Amino acid sequence: MASSSTSSTASGALLKRQLKQMQAAKDLPGISCGLVNDSNIFQWEVMLMISDDCKYYGGGNFRAHLTFPPSYPLMPPKLVFQTPIPFHPNIYANGELCISILHPPEEDKFGYEAASERWSPVQTPETILLSVISLFEDPNDESPANVEAARLLREEREGTNKDFRKRCRRCVRESLGED
Template sequence: MAQSSAAATQLRKELKQMQKDTDIPGISCGLVNDNNIFEWEVMLMIPDEVKYYGGGNFRAHLHFPPNYPLMPPTFTFQNPIPFHPNIYPSGELCISILHPPEEDKYGYEDASERWSPARSPEKVLLSIISLFSDPNPDSPANVEAARLLREEKEGKHKEFRKRCRACVRESLGEE
C-alpha cells in the first residue's frame, strides 16, 4: 500500500505540473474521476500540419498501475478510435515506451526503447503525439492500417489517407 500511496503522490504532482505547463501544445489532461488519481482523461489535439491525422481531437484514458513508476501506464483511445497502425481495434495503444521494462522476448525492441521509471506522463504523451506524425507499420497493432499505409507509401492508392481523414472528421463530431 505504501508504494501505491507514493505513486498517488507522484501522479498528483505530475498532473498538476502538466495542467500548469502551457508549453505542451496539443495535450490536455484531467481525471476521469476526481477520486482516482490513477486514471487520467487525455485529449490529444493533433496539429493541422500532421499529414494523416491533422486537426483531429482524440480522447483517451491513461491508466497508471499501483506500482507506478516502476511499471508503465496503459493508454486506451475512447470513441472514435483512430485508424492507426499502432492502435488495436479495442483502442489500446501499442508503443515501445509503454512496454514493461524487461527483455523483449522477440528481440524487436531494445531495452532503452521500453518503459523506464525516468519517463514522465508528459514524455509519454509527447511520444504518442509524434506517433501520429510518424506511424510505425513495422510493428502493427492494426494489421489492416499498416498494410494500407505501406501500400499508400508505395503509391498504390490513397485508402489509408481516406480512412484517417474520416476518423478525424468523426473526432470533430462531423460524421
Template structure:
C-alpha cells in the same frame, strides 16, 4: 501482511508522484495535450485529449480522447493508454483502442527480440514525455510493428505510391473525432 503494507505504501507514493505530475502538466504550456482526472477521487486514471494538428498524417486535425491508467507500481511499471470512441485508425493502435508503443512495454527483455530493453519502459518517463511521444506517433506512425495490420498495410501501400486508402480512412476517423459524422 507486510506485502500489503508495502503495496499500500507504494500506491501512496505513486499517488503523490502522479498528483505532482498532473499539477505540472496543468501549469506547463504543452500544445496539443489536455489532461484531467476521469473521476475526481482517482489519481490513477486520467482523461487525455490529444489535439492533432493539420500538418500531420491526420489530415485536417482531430481531437482524440483516451484514458491513461497507471498501475499502483508506477513509476516502476508503465501506464496503459486506451483511445475512446472514435478509435483512431492508426498502425499503432489496436482496433479496441489500446495504444502499442515501445515506451509503454514492461521494462524487460522483449521475448520476440524486436525491441531492446532501452526502448521499453523506464521510470524516467513521465506522463508528459509519454504523451509527447504519442503525438509524434501521429506524425510518423510505426508500421514496422503494427497493432492494426490493416492500417499498416494501407499506409505502406500509400507510401509506395499506391491508392490513398489510408488517407481516406484517416479522414473519416478525423471527421468522426470532430463530430462531423
C-alpha cells in the same frame, strides 16, 4: 521493503504532482489532461489535439484514458483511446496503444525491441503523450497493432493506394463529431 499501499501512496503523490505540472504547462500544445474521476489519481482522461499540419490526422481531437498501475513509476501505464478509436497502425481495435515505451521493462521475448526502448521510470506522462503525438505525425508500420492500417500506410507511401489517407480523414471527422 515497502508495502503495496505505501508504494501506491507514493505513486499517487507523484501522479498528483505530474498532473498539476502538466495542467500548468504552457509549452504542451495539443495536450489536455484531467482525471476521469476526481477520487482516482490513477486514471487520467487525455485529449490529444493533433496539429492541422499533420499529414494524416491533422485537426483530429482524440480522447484517451491513461491508466497508471499502483507500482508506477516502476511499471508503465496503459493508454486506451476512447470512441471513436483512431484508425492507426499502432492502435489495436479495442483502442489500446502499442508503443515501445509503454511495454514493461524486461527483455522482449520476441526480440523486436531492445530493453532500452521499453518502459523506464524516467518516462513521465508528459514524455508519453509527446511520444503519442509523434506517432500521429509518423506512424510506425514495422510491428503493427492494426495490420490493415499498416498495410494501407505502406501502400500510401509507395504511391499505390490512397485508402490510408481517406480512412484517417474519416477518423478525424468522427473525432470532431462530424460523421
